[in-house]
Amino acid sequence: MTNGQPKIRIRNLHKSFGSNQVLRGLNLDIGVGESVVVIGGSGSGKSVLLKCILGLVTPEEGSIQIDGKEVVHISERDREELLKQFGMLFQSGALFDSLKVWENVAFGLIQAHGMPRKQAKGVALEMLASVGLDARVAEMAPAELSGGMRKRVGLARAIATSPKVIFFDEPTTGLDPIMGSIIDRLIVHSVKQMQVTALSITHDMASARRIADRVAMLYNGEIIWDGPVAEIDNADNPHVDQFIHGKAEGPIQMQVRKP
Amino acid sequence: MAALDALALLGRTFLKFLEATGRLAVFVWNAFSRAWRPPFYFRAVGQQMIDIGYYSLPIVGLTAIFAGMVLALQSNIGLARFEAETQIPEIVAFSITRELGPVLAGLMVAGRIGASMAAEIGTMRVTEQIDALVTLATDPFRYLVFPRLLAGLITLPLLVLVADVIGIFGGFVVSVQTFGFNPANFINKVWDYLVWDDIFDGLVKSSVFGFIVTLMGCYQGYYSRGGAEGVGRATTNAVVSASILILVADYFLSALMFGV
Structure with a gap:
């Protein structure tokens, strides 16, 4: 992360849907001009995190600051102004x-x-x-x-307004590997050229390695590991190790029915 | 126990009704309270007016002409019992302007426009297009909902005005061709009998019906969930709820305006 005040600062974020508690005290900082990729399994709450920052869903508890300003309960008018500095590529x-x-x-x-x-x-x-x-x-x-x-x-639309922050929601999902690589290259090029802050969510590790400066892993509603992309292979965390290597056995238990 | 269960069911249903009413009221409030801030989407209002008015003309016109024709036929049968067949023009004009024009146009537009609005906005909801609008700093209530509500309020009276003319023309055709009315006599009787209030009150009713149709289309679409099935459900709900509300509102508006 860059020094000084982060572009986005998230503290103790909680969000649930009915009895399903999706985010359980999530903390994350994203520095100015940094490209952070949040990885995590399907249903781990990655999209909910993006939606909380954008104001599409309201968290029950916690703080989200953009440029040091609290944005969780701002007015519709202020949110519209705020969102003028955002771009988003939807899945x-x-x-x-x-x-x-x-x-x-x-x-x-x-x-x-x-x-x-x-x-x-x-x-x-x-x-x-x-x-x-x-x-x-x-x-x-x-x-x-x-x-x-x-x-x-979608990418062209996200960058057209020259935003300061761009979110990428599963940018390579559903694409063949070559097209996925092309999209990643376009993302990296756009982010570097425009010097924007980028937050991406994905479960595609190849894509994460290509576009991230820093990777954070979301599991059980919290960020359980956070570090430079180069260090992810040496992360001393069994959850991260299982996820990046796609192992069926490990501490992450997928809820699947036995045949 | 059975009585308690029934009471609990009644209570739950009532609470759900209150919840739905409250949510609908907040929806309307959001649409109108945010509409006065720029930017104003005039192009969207114009597009919706064309969709609701111009493209509904054939179906509403067809409905109106046959309504007028059948009204003349039936009136002739009924009035013949009192040897009052000469009153057909008055009956046709009165019924079309006060009742059949607004209600039939409202129901037809509910089927055509209410369904299409619910399907369009519902699809936008389930494919994240409404979320995309928000991220592009565009308020969906101002961009999607308010132009439709405004277009419904303005356009349906215009459509009903045309339907009134077409409906009376239907009665005219049957009266002249089948019952041998003098054409000039028919027109004079309609002209002499109708008062401004008949037409104006019918137009006020149709404006309310236009609001109901677009509101139900937008509301059901906006809150649709669950993919294609949810959109289908929203579409059905939009048409059914708009049709019922039109008939309910018709009764109360008639009682209010015509002093019953």
């Missing part, structure tokens, strides 16, 4: 079906930043070019795109 792309590809990419510029449509289209085409998509794709509907193209359009 499914979450592209707007009713809009063309370029309108998806330009959406934040037009709606939230008030940029004229013509000018926003120019920026959208530049963004699409930066992720390897040409002007022909810009006029297509999201339904006409492949999985890899949807991710690229």
Whole structure:
């Protein structure tokens, strides 16, 4: 982590859905310009963590600070202002079906930043070019795109507003290894070029190694290990060891029925 | 024990009803209280007005013309018993403007627009598109919900105005072609008989129906859960709840406006 005040500071975060307690006192700092990847099994609460930071769900307890300012219970208006400095790549792309590809990419510029449509289209085409998509794709509907193209359009949309923080939710899930590698390279390139703070969640270790400066492992609602990506293979933690090597046996017990 | 169980069931149902009513009220409050802050989505309102009004014209027009025609046929049978067949124009005009125009248009739009809104917003919900809107610093209530509610309030009266004309024309066609009415006489009787309140009150009713249809479509879609099945359920709920609420509201509005 970089020195000084972290960009995002999370303390003692609790969130449950009914009787299912997903986050149980999670603590995490993300430094300015740092790329942190949170790893963890399916259902471990990685997506909930992102949604808590973005204000899509409200935690029951705990603190989330952005640039030192508490953001858990801020007003809708303040949250809208705050989110103007955020970008997000969703697992499914979450592209707007009713809009063309370029309108998806330009959406934040037009709606939230008030940029004229013509000018926003120019920026959208530049963004699409930066992720390897040409002007022909810009006029297509999201339904006409492949999985890899949807991710690229999602990435272009996430970076179009020049955010200071970008979240990546399972950026390579559902992609073949080559396309996964391409997406990771685009993420690293975008993050370094724009000097943004990045928080990614994934269970794809190859992807995590490519895009992370630092890795944090989420298990049982808490961060149980946190360190530079280069040190993950030497982490003296049986949970991390089991997870990164994909071992069936170990302290992490998956809830599966025996045949 | 059985009596206690029944009482508990009644209590649970009542609490669920209160919860749903409260949630609906908060939904409406969110939509209207946030709408006065810029940016304003005029393009979205215009698009919704076209969807609700222009694209519903064929189905509403068809419903209205046949309603007017059957009304003239049935009125002739009933009025013949009192040798009052000459009153057909008044009966058609009165029934269409006050009742059949708003209610039939409301029900047709509930089936067409309410369902499509619930499906569209429901799909956006389950595919994280609404979450994406939030992350793009766009309030879904202002961008998705309010333009639809406003378009429903404004557009349905316009649609009903057209439906009124088409419905009366249906009655005119049957009266002239089947019962040998003098065309000019029919038009004069309608013109002389109808008062502004008949039309205006029908339009006020239709505005309320437009609000109900769009509210149910948005509300059911916004809170849909559970993938495709959840979206299907939201769509059904939107149409059923809007249809029932239209009929309930119709009674109370009629009692209120027409002084029953």
